[in-house]
Amino acid sequence: AYVITESCIKCKYTDCVDVCPVDCFREGPNFLVIEPDECIDCTLCVAECPVNAIYPEDEVPEDQQHFIALNAELSQNPAWKPITAKKAAPADADEWKDVKEKFHLLDR
Template sequence: MTFVVTEACIRCKYTDCVSVCPVDCFHEGPNFLVIDPAVCIDCAVCAPECPVGAIVADSDVPAGQEHFVDLNARYAAQWPVISQAREPLPDAEHWASVSGKLDHLAEPA
């Protein structure tokens, strides 16, 4: 088992989870975080830190979001590691309650 960042993180990018991770498994994209499944030690300390509930065990990914398991692995190989908390995106509070955000996932150029 590993943990996965799901759709709720898109356009929010709260980083409370990053500051508690003992192994630096988070990677940062323009408006989303991912977890590297090869580095995650399944300690579960990150999940309760996410204010929008975006982090779940790979066995508990919500129906319709199963593709986030592969998405986390793919982008973890491309995006830089983030090891310190940062401010969320400026409009994170607005996006926190929005669903269906996959179309808003920004990919680096």
């Protein structure tokens, strides 16, 4: 499966969701995750993300490994609903796109 990592937090541009053929994205307050059992590894979403947040599971960077379990966990959270169409990013998304340390800002 593909995995969304730290760059997405507080950016949530949602370009990724428009291209997914199986609608496996789930949306939280300031982050998205991919439901790993539904993702068919089509690769289409990777190029859409302006902050390069999406990786195949076996290429997730060393310091982002915890996001593999986090995508699996949060995609099962009933409050995290499917999102299938792009929507407006947060007003301050561009201010966060180059910030690296955002994990502590994740809202669940």
